[in-house]
Amino acid sequence: MKKVYTRPKTLKEAHFHYCPGCGHGIINRLLMEVVDEMDLREKAICVAPAGCGMLLYNYFDIDTLESAHGRGAAVATGIKRVRPENLVFSYQGDGDLAAIGTAEGFHAANRGEPISVIFVNNGVYGMTGGQMAPTTLTDQVTTTTPLGRDPILAGHPVKICEVFAMLDGTVYLERVTVNNPAAVLKAKKAIKKAFQCQLDGKGFSLVEILSPCPTNWKMGPVEACRWIDEVMTKQFPLGVVKEVS
C-alpha cells in the first residue's frame, strides 16, 4: 500500500488544543511540512503570538519564543539581526498584527527585515472569545459588534497585505486560505516562497491566511469554509499582492 500522508517529523505527537474545524491546526501542520521539506529544523526560530496560536510550541519541534501580544515582528527583528543565518518567522493573529502590533509589523516591513510573518486572519479575536478584530468584515456580528460592524463607529476591515505592499521593504505578500484541499496546497506553496525569500536575503515576506474560526463565527466547520469563499474573500481577495523578483 502506498502511504499518502504522514505526520511531519517536526510536528510533535501532541493533540492540538484547537477547536474542531479551526484553521490554526492546518496552518501549524503546513508550517512543519515546509520546515521538513526545506530541511529547516536546525535553522528555524519561531516567534509565537498571544492568541489561539500561542501554544504552538507544544506542537513545533523547533526553537520557539512566545512573545508579548503584538510584538512578534520586533522580537523577530532582534533575533534575525543577531542570527542572520537562521530562518526567523513570527506567527501572528489579526488582533496581534493588525491592531496592537501594527507599529511593530509595519516598521519591520518598512525596514525590509528579512523575516517572514505568518499572518492568520480569522476576522475575530479567537482566544479572548470572539470580539471584533481589525479585520472583522463590515456588518459581521461579533461579541463587541452585536449589531454587526458599523464602519462609521468601528472602522473598516484592515487589509494588511495591501497596506504593506506600499512599503519598499516588502518583497513578497500573498493572501491565501485553507478552506479546501487545493487552497491548502496553495497556502503551502506561499509559505515556501516566503521562506525562500528570506533565505535568499531579499527582504520582508508575509503570508496572510484566511482561517476559519467556526467557534466564534457560530458556524459548523463546513459552513465556515463555505463562508470564507462566499463572504470573506469578497472583502479579502486571494492572490499574490506583491512580489519583487
Next chain:
Amino acid sequence: MSGNAALGEAAVLSGCTCYFGYPITPQNELTEYMAKRMGELGRVFIQSESEIAAINMVLGASVAGARAMTSSSSPGMSLKQEGISYLAADELPAVVVDMVRGGPGMGNISPAQSDYLQATRGGGHGDYKTIVLAPGSVQELTEVVPLAFDLADQYRNPVIILGDGMLGQMMEPVSFENIKPPKEYPKDYILTGAKGRPARMVRSLLFDTKEEEEHNWKLVRKYQRMEQNEVRYETFMADDAEMIVVAYGIGARIVRGAIKRLRQENMKVGMLRPITAWPFPAAPLQELANTVHDFFVFEMSAGQMIEDVKLALAGKGRIHFYGRPGGVIPTPVELYRIIGRHYYMAARRKQQ
C-alpha cells in the same frame, strides 16, 4: 566626555553587540553615540519605531544570545515596562538605561529622581524585580555598565541603570581602563535553531497555576540571592556622624557639597549613598541606626526612596525629609541650609 557618551563607550567595551532605542531627551546623546559606534564596529543598531519595539528587539537579541541594551527616559520607560516584565519572566538578560526626567505625564526634560519606585518595584506587571544601579558620577556610570551586563548574564535578568538628565549630559573626564573584556556565560537557553539538540522554547505563559506559582517562587529565590549578594553602597563621613543623609545618584552629589560645608561648622553629618537602589542597602542603614538617631532623606522627587528608608529603619530613629520634584535641582547651599536647620533642631531636641 558627556555621561551619555561615556555610557555608550562603556557598553561597547563591555561587549554590547546590539543597541535599540527611540529618541527622547535627555538621553539622545547615547542613542546618537551608539548609532555612530555600533556602525563603525559592524554591530547592531536600530532606531526603533517606539520604546515598546526597542525593548522587544532587545528581548529578541537577548534570546538569540547577544548582549543587548536599550535606553530611554521616563515617559519611554513607562512604555518599556511590558517588555521588562517579559524579560524577567523569560529569565533573559538585558541592560536598560533610564535617564530620568521630571514627570508625571510629559513633565519636562530636567533631571529628576521621580521614577525610583517604578524602577525598584519591578515597574511592570507581576511579581518580579530588577537590579537597579544608580551611579553618582560619569566615572561611576562607566563602572556600573560592565557590572550591569555581568549581573544581567549572571542572574539572567534585566538590570536597570538609573541615571538622570544631569548625569547623562554633564561633561567629566573618564577612564575606561578598568573595563575588562566581557566574560563568557553559559548560554544553554538561547535560540539558535535546534541543531543537533532538542528544540528549546522560551515562554512566560504558564496556564497551570501550580506551574506558574512554582516559576514565581523560583524567581523569588533568585531575587533573594540578589538581595544577599548584590547590595552596593558608599558611605561618606559616616563614622562619627550624628545625622546620616540618605541620597543617591546626582542627589548624593549635591548632598556631598552640602556636607562639606556643614562639617566646616562642626555639624557631624554623614551620608549613606545606595549604589544599588534595588537591592536597597537596608542592613547597613540598620547598623548605622545603632549609633545614629537622625536620618535625613533627600531626593529630587516628592519622596519615593524614603519608603525604603522607612522599611529599613522599621521605626528606629527619626526620619527627616527634603524633596524637590518636577526637575528642580537644588544647590549645595540650599541643602546645607535645610540639613543644617534639621541638624540644629535635632541637637536641641536631644538636649531637652
